[in-house]
Amino acid sequence: DTAVSQTPKYLVTQMGNDKSIKCEQNLGHDTMYWYKQDSKKFLKIMFSYNNKELIINETVPNRFSPKSPDKAHLNLHINSLELGDSAVYFCASSHKETQYFGPGTRLLVL
């Protein structure tokens, strides 16, 4: 009964490929997020959706396209993967201000 779950946990792929990461929350929260954590552990917000509507887009390259089919799901599709996309991607959800994070997806682009 994991609150925020992500799949896959690990993703190794070649440069230029297209990949997707899925996120689901069973907390009934209205707001979901994607964060990127680099090798220095710096955590930066990428996107936020509230009730399936995009509310935050932090100047992320348009190769990254979030999609929210319903308020319990926020998927992240990445086109034409680059070496610099290698990072850990965290999904999170919130009701008010407290965010609950998923376990992360470790993406390695070769």
Add this chain to the structure above:
Amino acid sequence: GESVGLHLPTLSVQEGDNSIINCAYSNSASDYFIWYKQESGKGPQFIIDIRSNMDKRQGQRVTVLLNKTVKHLSLQIAATQPGDSAVYFCAENNNFNKFYFGSGTKLNVKP
């Protein structure tokens, strides 16, 4: 912006000692702050929060202090245990749903 090129600061403490982790935030308009704990291989986990109308808040074994004058936040952990070993982040918020995270401090508890 990103703290590119900076090594993650590390605090090493003996089991049973108190730990103090510091954080400087950048925006004087930030009115809500959270401390997160991130264990190896896991996502950040909420520890304690504080609003800008307070300067101290206590939880179980943890205390957060806020000094708005110098834009400084600290997390105090009493009687540190090996299970407290993790990376700790402060996050500031001045716009609902939008948090900015600090660069993190690694806490290493020696048995």
